[in-house]
Amino acid sequence: MLPADLARTLAAVVDEGTLEAAARRLHVTPSAVSQRIRQLEQRVGQVLLVRSKPARVTPAGSLIVRLARQTALLEQDTLTALGGAVGAEERISIPIAVNADSLSTWFLGGLAPLSRDLPVVFDLHRDDQDFTAELLESGTVMAAVTSRAEPVAGCRVRPLGVMVYRAVATPDYVARFLAPAPEKDPDADALVAAPLVDFDRKDDLQSRWLRDRGVDPARPPRHYVPASHDFAQAVSLGLGWGMLPDLQAREALEEGALVPIGGMSIRVPLYWQQWNLRSETLDAVADAIAARAAVALSPR
Numbered sequence: 001m002l003p004a005d006l007a008r009t010l011a012a013v014v015d016e017g018t019l020e021a022a023a024r025r026l027h028v029t030p031s032a033v034s035q036r037i038r039q040l041e042q043r044v045g046q047v048l049l050v051r052s053k054p055a056r057v058t059p060a061g062s063l064i065v066r067l068a069r070q071t072a073l074l075e076q077d078t079l080t081a082l083g084g085a086v087g088a089e090e091r092i093s094i095p096i097a098v099n100a101d102s103l104s105t106w107f108l109g110g111l112a113p114l115s116r117d118l119p120v121v122f123d124l125h126r127d128d129q130d131f132t133a134e135l136l137e138s139g140t141v142m143a144a145v146t147s148r149a150e151p152v153a154g155c156r157v158r159p160l161g162v163m164v165y166r167a168v169a170t171p172d173y174v175a176r177f178l179a180p181a182p183e184k185d186p187d188a189d190a191l192v193a194a195p196l197v198d199f200d201r202k203d204d205l206q207s208r209w210l211r212d213r214g215v216d217p218a219r220p221p222r223h224y225v226p227a228s229h230d231f232a233q234a235v236s237l238g239l240g241w242g243m244l245p246d247l248q249a250r251e252a253l254e255e256g257a258l259v260p261i262g263g264m265s266i267r268v269p270l271y272w273q274q275w276n277l278r279s280e281t282l283d284a285v286a287d288a289i290a291a292r293a294a295v296a297l298s299p300r
Contacts, residue, residue, distance in 0.1 A: 002040070006040040009037065010048060010064055012033075018055060037049050048064060073092060073142070076092045076281060077281055092121075095122075095142055096122060096124055096285075097143075098126060099126070099128055099145055100126050101228050103124065105247040106292060107145065109296070117284075128203065131202060132145060145272060154275060157272065158286070160293035162268065162297055162300055163297060164246045164265050165243040165245050165268065166265045167263050170235075170236065171259050174186075186261060188214055192215060194220060195223060196240045197222070197223045197224075197234045197239055198222050198225075206243055228248075232244055232248050235258070236252060236258060243266060247296065
């Protein structure tokens with residue numbers, strides 16, 4: 001058997017990033033945390049933690065972190081079912097991976113009621129929807145909003161809906177860079193010279209749109225703005241054109257502050273994946289997110 005307190009200590013180090021921060025959370029000394037990790041590594045005969053900043057687990061360590069999270073979740077489900085009170089410091093942390101556009105538009109509306117009804121806190125990890133499933137595989141998170149339809153090993157999946165993205169820009173930007181008149185579709189030569197906005201170097205939406213128009217995505221000049229609200233603001237200020245979700249661009253398009261620049265819309269199906277663990281708490285989170293997505297997202 002793995003000692004539960006040692007497994008929880010490893011999970012705390014992963015959550016907090018350093019041994020010192022984990023010690024504060026656990027109300028012990030950093031040397032006690034270090035000693036527990038050594039004891040756990042001796043018990044399993046493998047290195048479990050890379051002592052970097054932030055600290056990160058090895059593949060073997062991720063299995064133990066996952067076990068610690070599952071055990072804590074089931075313990076709290078049992079305590080709640082028994083009618084036991086959960087203190088403020090005993091609220092379980094639910095780590096969830098979510099893409100930036102969902103986080104800035106519809107996702108938090110699903111979590112807010114849960115913070116009143118469940119003895120939990122949420123630890124949100126933001127990443128591109130094409131990469132959030134990797135955080136599930138590593139055991140870093142219990143659930144994720146992802147574009148991956150195939151279930152991660154040990155997880156189950158349910159569809160949420162579709163985020164629809166359109167290429168948009170300000171009217172002044174269109175007149176300056178893309179066409180003599182806003183209603184004219186920009187040609188390839190114009191698109192090569194027109195600055196665009198990327199979220200970060202994982203963001204391929206603008207590149208996909210360019211490839212569909214027959215333009216080499218490597219040629220246009222790029223701005224990188226790695227925050228969803230700031231990305232939308234950069235496009236709204238005329239820094240470049242970009243692919244904005246309908247949820248984020250609708251009002252500006254209706255007011256004429258932004259205009260579509262043609263080409264295909266890009267539909268990104270989203271899925272909820274969570275550990276295949278029968279937990280009333282985790283299932284309640286999944287149901288709330290799915291209900292919110294049904295209202296906010298386009299049908300598949």
